[in-house]
Amino acid sequence: MEATLSLAGKIALVTGAAGSLGSRFAYVLGRAGAKVALAGRRLSPLQDLEVELVKQSIEAMPIVMDVTCAESVRSGLDQIQDRLGLVDLLVCNAGIAINKKSIDMSVEEFSSVMDTNLKGSWIIANEMARRLIGANCPGSIINITSILGHRVAGAVIPYTASKAALEQMTRALALEWARYGIRVNALAPGYIETELNRAFFDSDAGKALINRVPLRRLGQPEDLDGALLLLASEASKYMTGSTIVVDGGHLHSSL
Numbered sequence: 001m002e003a004t005l006s007l008a009g010k011i012a013l014v015t016g017a018a019g020s021l022g023s024r025f026a027y028v029l030g031r032a033g034a035k036v037a038l039a040g041r042r043l044s045p046l047q048d049l050e051v052e053l054v055k056q057s058i059e060a061m062p063i064v065m066d067v068t069c070a071e072s073v074r075s076g077l078d079q080i081q082d083r084l085g086l087v088d089l090l091v092c093n094a095g096i097a098i099n100k101k102s103i104d105m106s107v108e109e110f111s112s113v114m115d116t117n118l119k120g121s122w123i124i125a126n127e128m129a130r131r132l133i134g135a136n137c138p139g140s141i142i143n144i145t146s147i148l149g150h151r152v153a154g155a156v157i158p159y160t161a162s163k164a165a166l167e168q169m170t171r172a173l174a175l176e177w178a179r180y181g182i183r184v185n186a187l188a189p190g191y192i193e194t195e196l197n198r199a200f201f202d203s204d205a206g207k208a209l210i211n212r213v214p215l216r217r218l219g220q221p222e223d224l225d226g227a228l229l230l231l232a233s234e235a236s237k238y239m240t241g242s243t244i245v246v247d248g249g250h251l252h253s254s255l
């Protein structure tokens with residue numbers, strides 16, 4: 001089983017790598033043996049993460065990349081390939097949310113969320129797939145979706161729409177690329193505690209939300225480790241087009 005879960009020889013790319021989840025994903029993949037490219041829009045936090053990963057004997061490479069820009073994605077993948085090798089493991093984690101009621105939201109704000117969460121995932125997955133197909137190599141793509149792709153919450157209309165669409169795109173790409181040995185799956189977290197949301201979950205409204213989670217607690221970034229490693233490794237070699245939900249049972253709680 002340890003050999004099945006090993007990522008030795010894999011070249012991984014994590015988008016949105018500087019955030020709480022992205023940095024954890026990079027660590028888990030690296031500890032499993034992958035070389036890890038760390039992508040984001042700002043170099044400094046990626047360099048800080050690289051330093052921390054190197055301390056853990058993980059080979060990492062920071063790379064500035066805007067997933068909404070095809071040229072930026074192509075350039076970034078070229079640089080990774082030149083230094084680490086052909087990317088064959090992708091975690092599409094870059095994402096944003098804007099907390100506003102729909103009638104107060106501008107077209108530009110709506111588009112910015114859809115562009116990053118959905119179009120950006122398509123751009124980078126497409127470019128990676130072209131390279132893998134050209135090299136006759138298999139690969140694994142993991143789209144980070146959300147339980148809000150299955151249910152809704154107030155004041156995050158484009159986020160919920162983008163995550164639902166990303167779930168469907170996962171299935172469509174899985175069908176199209178299965179013949180090439182490229183697997184496409186999704187990991188859908190529930191509410192995970194991070195530095196950005198900790199203050200909210202300390203509030204009365206946040207505590208009320210936690211009480212609706214059947215396990216009666218928030219998830220921690222490390223709660224996603226097992227599902228991520230499963231989808232990244234040969235342990236899931238017969239899985240494609242699947243979604244693994246890690247939410248403490250939240251999707252099954254009563255309305």
